[in-house]
Amino acid sequence: MQTPGMLVMSGNGKEQLNRVSEYARTAERIGLRSFLVTEGPAIDAIAVAQHIASVTNRIHVGTGIANIYTRHPALLAGHAMVVDALAPGRLLLGLGTSHQPVNAAYGIAMDKPVTAMRECVAALRKAFAGEAMLNRVGFTPPKAEGKIAVYIAGISPRSIELTGEVADGSLPLNYCPRGLKEVVDGIGRGAQRAGRSPKDVSIALIMHCCVCEDRAVALKSVKATIARYGSLPFYNRLFVRQGFTREAEGMMAAAAKGDMAGAAAAVTDAMAEEVAAMGSAQECRRKLEEFERAGAAYVLLYPVPIDGNYDRGVRAVLQAFS
Secondary structure (H helix, E strand, C coil), X not given: CCXXXXXXXXXXXXXXXXXXXXXXXXXXXXXXXXXXXXXXXXECHHHHHHHHHHHCCCCEEEECCEEHHHCCHHHHHHHHHHHHHHCCXXXXXXXXXXXXXXXXXXXXXXXCXXXXXXXXXXXXXXHHCCXXXXXXXXXXCCCCCCCCEEEECCCCHHHHHHHHHHCCEECCECCCHHHHHHHHHHHHHHHHHCCCCHHHCEEEEEEEEEECCCHHHHHHHHHHHHHHHHCCHHHHHHHHHCCCHHHHHHHHHHHHCCCHHHHHHCCCHHHHHHHCEEECHHHHHHHHXXXXXXXXXXXXXXXXXXCCEHHHHHHHHHHHCC
16 A cells, blocks of 8 residues: 545635644654645635645645646746745645536636646746746846645546646546546556556546445445535536446536535445445454555545544544554
């Protein structure tokens, strides 16, 4: 088993930031390789990652993900280089396009997401190398202290191939082990097209993880989490491609009516058990190893709220993998 990393949901307010900081310090103490944070409404994942870097010493910090549509590449690069200057070599910049319903709420037209990602990564590479993105007399552009790892969280077939072409790594989420072949093969095609080796692209599989020996509670908790993702078009289509057609249709139909309990009920036990790790610490470790055998370079543990209690879910995962 490779040393896993961790992805947690970040939040607003001093109390929540203090709690995330505590999780990060614990993750560093027990030897996890990385600690990434999510982005959400009014939550800047890079700012939270910068804070986490300031309260830890060694662990890699990062975003899972930063939305490229809500940031100009120059601002994105500048912020990433600030974190890199404060914590050299420790930043993992996870990028994504988010989802149409999310971007629409910001008034953003989500046009040509694969092209937008390609252009964003190209601009970042130039900025990190010290090339000027803005033509201003007397302005000397900064340069990254070291290599800033850029990971892409795209899960459409075209996005996966783009990851193989231009990124340092992939952040696939909501795959089951047999479905991960899509990522392995897609990255291989993209890497070959760019004259790279697929080994240059690290697959950091994000694994829903519910350490809870009460099987009924674990299943209920995982189903609620999967349903939240299944109500979003990109993930819904991913579930269909993995053979969960009936479940995907049920989740989307219920979510369209605002019935998230119905969406969770559409997730079968078999689907939950394939996509997520759940049960005892030993069972969750076995699931992690299954993803590694399927092609993941390593796994990012993504705690599931246990019966709605997120803090309990995170602490259970930290204890299980300490």
